Amino acid sequence: MLARALAAEGLAPGARVLDVCTGSGMLAIAAAQRGACATAIDISRRAVLCARVNARLNGVRVRALRGDLLTAVSGERFDAIVSNPPYLPGDADLPERGAERAWEGGHDGRALVDRLCSQAARHLAPGGVLLIVHSSLCGTDSTLAILREHGLRAEVTVRRSGSLGPLLRARAAELEARRLLAPGQREEEVVVVRAAA
Numbered sequence: 001m002l003a004r005a006l007a008a009e010g011l012a013p014g015a016r017v018l019d020v021c022t023g024s025g026m027l028a029i030a031a032a033q034r035g036a037c038a039t040a041i042d043i044s045r046r047a048v049l050c051a052r053v054n055a056r057l058n059g060v061r062v063r064a065l066r067g068d069l070l071t072a073v074s075g076e077r078f079d080a081i082v083s084n085p086p087y088l089p090g091d092a093d094l095p096e097r098g099a100e101r102a103w104e105g106g107h108d109g110r111a112l113v114d115r116l117c118s119q120a121a122r123h124l125a126p127g128g129v130l131l132i133v134h135s136s137l138c139g140t141d142s143t144l145a146i147l148r149e150h151g152l153r154a155e156v157t158v159r160r161s162g163s164l165g166p167l168l169r170a171r172a173a174e175l176e177a178r179r180l181l182a183p184g185q186r187e188e189e190v191v192v193v194r195a196a197a
């Protein structure tokens with residue numbers, strides 16, 4: 001979804017694209033394949049290495065950096081920032097290590113989404129866009145509100161409904177008890193939020 005949303009932006013060759021929470025590097029690589037000057041960031045050393053190797057295997061250049069969200073690119077601005085951050089609501093604070101770091105989003109799933117939405121505006125070039133994906137269970141309206149508070153024009157541009165994924169399904173009872181899921185609800189919407197500077 002996010003790769004398609006980025007492609008739809010029709011960025012010029014050489015556009016500066018940042019993929020935050022890059023994991024495998026997939027979105028940065030997709031951007032580089034379209035001629036972007038791509039940077040990828042992840043907090044996991046292994047993910048950074050993986051993104052570097054995958055970029056090489058795909059024959060593109062990606063600047064892969066280790067860091068907490070946008071700290072590694074302090075002072076830099078981009079024409080597009082894309083992110084598929086961890087957003088799974090859980091009953092604990094964010095993990096500091098381990099594979100769970102790829103999906104755990106803190107108590108309401110918004111620990112990283114909120115920070116990213118608050119920080120993005122100062123890393124966007126004039127006319128730049130942030131594209132972020134998450135589940136409707138973590139509160140699409142909150143995402144739009146934070147982005148707008150920071151002066152961005154934010155809207156949901158893609159919605160896809162479907163059954164809860166395996167991780168959310170396994171937590172359904174707990175999420176119902178915490179009123180993050182309506183009783184019996186086993187569907188979610190995955191949304192792409194676009195915010196323009």
Ligand SMILES: C[S@@+](CC[C@H](N)C(=O)[O-])C[C@H]1O[C@@H](n2cnc3c(N)ncnc32)[C@H](O)[C@@H]1O
Binds near residue numbers: 047084112
């Ligand atoms: C859901 S995965 C996204 C993978 C990939 N972007 C994709 O779309 O397939 C989330 C990634 O965020 C990374 N991550 C978690 N906390 C982070 C943080 N504070 N700063 C940067 N990356 C983080 C994890 O290591 C993981 O690779």
